Amino acid sequence: MSHQSPDAIGPDGAGYLPGLALDAVIFGFHENQLRILLLEYRNTGLFALPGGFIREHEDLNAAARRMLAERTGLSDIYLEQFYVFGDQARYDPEPMRSIMRANGLTPTDNHWLLRRFVSVGYYALVDFTKAVPRPDALSDSCDWYDLNRLPALMQDHQAIVQKALETLRINLDRKLVEWAASLLPDTFTMAELQSLYETILNEKLHRSGFQRKMLSLGVLERIDKKYTGGAHKAPYVYRFVAG
């Protein structure tokens, strides 16, 4: 689970559902790499997934949307639950204690933030070019990190990222159009689309077959040509159209 401003929440967690949190793996795609948003906590060097809590009169999914909007500035985000992390062993209070101390707080032993949390994992897909990452009240930075070069993460957040990635791979074929529309800019080349596919699957695909398959889906509209400045034929630029 993760964290918001304690003064916004109150010292006893009043107004929020107790023991329940959510963590989000927010994916973006840039320079042919999958990246995720991470928070770095003040004075601690600890990295964590963006997370949040659920208000007493708020739907669970609405809480996730609210938190995502706070972290990215985007209100219309593709997001989905993928797993609930509910092992009791996952909650080690020590990192949270450090973070609170680093923020000038002196947590009591049974401070609500230090108790056990069950956390609902969400993954979100955002257009890298549109998101404006914003740190939360306890963190210095909120930034993109290449999935292949993540820093060490708090608690079980590494496992959460891994599970999110597995979920992406399993569902890619079924969800491709929705996902690509969320992760890519409005227009893109076939090579960019293929690169996204390859990055998620972590394997190379045959160019010819990929193009044939994508075009046969009937969801791509060819717009015009893109002159990249490279010494070669200019690729077409596509956009998704409602199927």
Next chain:
Amino acid sequence: MSHQSPDAIGPDGAGYLPGLALDAVIFGFHENQLRILLLEYRNTGLFALPGGFIREHEDLNAAARRMLAERTGLSDIYLEQFYVFGDQARYDPEPMRSIMRANGLTPTDNHWLLRRFVSVGYYALVDFTKAVPRPDALSDSCDWYDLNRLPALMQDHQAIVQKALETLRINLDRKLVEWAASLLPDTFTMAELQSLYETILNEKLHRSGFQRKMLSLGVLERIDKKYTGGAHKAPYVYRFVAG
């Protein structure tokens, strides 16, 4: 969410995680039909999915296993999370109040069982011939109901069943072997396996192609013939072998 003996739990829910529950859609396969386990509450005519709560020092998935063992007598069950139901609107305290009254309890207005719950949905797959359904402390019966002829269910339990079914359909191809091994008896005919497949997908498949595909998976071992008494060729009986 669902319910256990209130005296086993205590009137204030002490010893259990607050606000968090789990509901299970327990599937069995019998006479070419998918069935699920439902509880019928004493003196109320209300039907509900088996559910439970999480002990303070218990892993979430362990709580699900404990509850499934209590309801079916089986300890080694295939089960998986599929969704968290966290809308605030889902929790209507009225049915629960009826159930408590029908059990001779006089619930206070803010009794913990009447407050909002977020519930983790699990589906489980069991061998119909091995499960021994047992009611919980508040219910009269725990029994199998044909998926096509379910009684009216409490709260949003109908939607939970629907979502579980969708999850089955989406994942059938990927999980077939695990699932069939859980749902079917140790040995079965090709027709039975096909019937299971058809029932989950809710569509007819071609017999020839189905047989070819199943055999090509290399996970079926042909045991011997089954003389059913029917006036026709006797089918082979198969069993799954580790791939």
Next chain:
DNA sequence: TTCTATTGTAACATTTTGTTACAATAATAA
């Protein structure tokens, strides 16, 4: 012995996927 329903599998057609090949072309260099 004939008949019926069902099974196991072969045979063929169709579709999808994998692979190779090649012409088209945008910039660059000669």
Next chain:
DNA sequence: TTATTATTGTAACAAAATGTTACAATAGAA
């Protein structure tokens, strides 16, 4: 202007997977 280069779009063919039809093999009943 004319090669040269890297990349693109698509055709062409091969291989594999899937859809469909057909038929011989039976276990029992008539």
